[in-house]
Amino acid sequence: MKKRNKLMLLTLSMMLLIPLLTACGGEAKQNEQERTLRIGVLYGGGDEQHIRQEYTDIFEYMNGNISIEIVPAVDTSEYNYSDSAGPDPTEEMRKLLTGANPVDVAIVDSDSFQQYVRDGQFKQLDALIQKDGFDTSDIIPSVMDTIKMMGDGNIYGLAPTFSSKALYYNKTLFQKAGVELPTDSMTWDEAFELARRVANGEGKDRTYGFSFDQYRWGTAFYGVADYAGPLQLRTYDDKAEKMAINTPQWEKVYDTIATLSQDNIMPGRKDDDNGGSLGEGRYNPLDHDLFLSGKVAMMMNYYSYTSELFDISKNAGKIKNFQMPEWDVVTIPHHPEAPGISSGMRFDSIMAINTQAQNPDDAWQFVQFINGEDWAKIKSRSTYELVTRKSFIKPKEGMNYNIQSFYAMKPAPGNPAEEKLHQKYRNLWIVKNSAEELFKKRIEGKLTTADMLKQWETKGNQLLPMIKKNPNKSIFGDEAVQKAVYGD
Numbered sequence: 001m002k003k004r005n006k007l008m009l010l011t012l013s014m015m016l017l018i019p020l021l022t023a024c025g026g027e028a029k030q031n032e033q034e035r036t037l038r039i040g041v042l043y044g045g046g047d048e049q050h051i052r053q054e055y056t057d058i059f060e061y062m063n064g065n066i067s068i069e070i071v072p073a074v075d076t077s078e079y080n081y082s083d084s085a086g087p088d089p090t091e092e093m094r095k096l097l098t099g100a101n102p103v104d105v106a107i108v109d110s111d112s113f114q115q116y117v118r119d120g121q122f123k124q125l126d127a128l129i130q131k132d133g134f135d136t137s138d139i140i141p142s143v144m145d146t147i148k149m150m151g152d153g154n155i156y157g158l159a160p161t162f163s164s165k166a167l168y169y170n171k172t173l174f175q176k177a178g179v180e181l182p183t184d185s186m187t188w189d190e191a192f193e194l195a196r197r198v199a200n201g202e203g204k205d206r207t208y209g210f211s212f213d214q215y216r217w218g219t220a221f222y223g224v225a226d227y228a229g230p231l232q233l234r235t236y237d238d239k240a241e242k243m244a245i246n247t248p249q250w251e252k253v254y255d256t257i258a259t260l261s262q263d264n265i266m267p268g269r270k271d272d273d274n275g276g277s278l279g280e281g282r283y284n285p286l287d288h289d290l291f292l293s294g295k296v297a298m299m300m301n302y303y304s305y306t307s308e309l310f311d312i313s314k315n316a317g318k319i320k321n322f323q324m325p326e327w328d329v330v331t332i333p334h335h336p337e338a339p340g341i342s343s344g345m346r347f348d349s350i351m352a353i354n355t356q357a358q359n360p361d362d363a364w365q366f367v368q369f370i371n372g373e374d375w376a377k378i379k380s381r382s383t384y385e386l387v388t389r390k391s392f393i394k395p396k397e398g399m400n401y402n403i404q405s406f407y408a409m410k411p412a413p414g415n416p417a418e419e420k421l422h423q424k425y426r427n428l429w430i431v432k433n434s435a436e437e438l439f440k441k442r443i444e445g446k447l448t449t450a451d452m453l454k455q456w457e458t459k460g461n462q463l464l465p466m467i468k469k470n471p472n473k474s475i476f477g478d479e480a481v482q483k484a485v486y487g488d
Contacts, residue, residue, distance in 0.1 A: 211300070376389040
């Protein structure tokens with residue numbers, strides 16, 4: 001009996017000891033394997049909360065032996081109170097990729113991604129995807145096609161999310177006007193014809209047919225980028241020394257948009273238009289919103305706007321003089337010259353592995369996880385972006401809308417030559433802004449479209465040398481610049 005009791009005690013002691021030894025051994029082993037994964041981002045500052053909450057916290061939690069170091073290419077907090085635009089983030093990221101202590105992973109936007117791919121600074125992922133059987137079949141085809149296009153047919157990065165626009169429309173306004181509803185895959189001419197037919201009323205009772213955004217004081221001038229983006233038109237030459245705006249193609253673009261504004265099909269022509277105030281003289285947060293106030297029948301906007309519509313619909317009964325519109329979405333219209341292509345989709349978080357990564361295995365593990373199904377399932381509830389895995393793209397709970405319209409089109413490929421100029425000469429925005437007053441005069445009938453472009457060409461050719469002389473330092477307040485923009 002005593003021997004039996006001793007044996008039981010010994011067995012029990014060993015059972016208690018083995019987990020302890022295993023834990024100690026495991027801890028030692030884990031300590032031996034602790035590693036740091038350095039992730040470069042284009043912009044950052046003292047607060048890394050967004051990046052960590054969005055991407056790295058969950059990865060660190062699931063991989064206790066890997067710690068994440070976030071390395072911003074540009075610390076924006078250094079330039080918040082400076083008259084300098086700061087360094088070029090694309091070039092600063094290049095230093096992070098090639099320096100003495102290079103980052104392992106880079107999270108970049110599509111513009112800079114293409115540059116790094118061309119320069120051979122990102123690792124090709126095709127072989128890794130095939131080796132590990134990483135499933136990409138569920139990723140939206142237009143996303144994968146775009147990633148491959150930017151890599152000359154190969155995969156150099158993966159995007160877990162994307163931002164996208166669709167064409168929102170007010171069903172009630174169309175039904176009242178007796179006009180058929182918008183459909184997917186319309187051309188711009190078809191969409192604008194619908195806009196003309198559904199627009200009606202005068203003055204403060206005017207209902208517009210189309211808007212490039214939701215804001216009551218918006219101007220169609222800044223919507224031209226969405227309209228013309230897929231056409232790949234140039235604003236300046238390759239060296240930003242001479243304007244390239246005075247062409248028949250640009251004249252057609254600006255004449256189309258200006259005429260719609262002049263004819264009151266688009267909002268923003270008259271300063272006395274109150275956008276349909278709901279507040280009876282008091283401030284109302286919906287007053288600025290043309291779509292919610294029933295003042296526009298069709299409007300371009302991002303996916304995140306569905307969250308606003310969701311919140312408003314839940315509280316519609318509490319808002320005086322407000323009736324929630326019945327709405328849906330279709331794809332952004334396209335040009336016959338660029339069928340199926342829209343400027344409404346963009347990628348701000350493409351993840352790629354540095355060819356000089358010091359920790360390439362963990363880098364690939366991170367890229368796989370953030371672009372995999374588990375992460376997509378968790379993040380599919382996001383209110384601002386859509387995940388790229390289509391199995392997890394669903395309308396918000398309780399809502400029913402054509403969510404496929406946000407990803408059915410292919411994104412416009414961008415204009416790398418011009419984008420590179422904007423990165424090199426940050427003050428080029430002044431050239432575009434210099435045409436806003438000219439566009440207003442065109443809408444008011446004081447200029448023809450041809451005259452508008454000629455005057456813009458003259459202004460731009462005066463501004464370009466000044467901008468090249470001061471590529472980044474703020475010069476908008478300079479007397480010579482002001483004279484070139486606004487005249488005497």
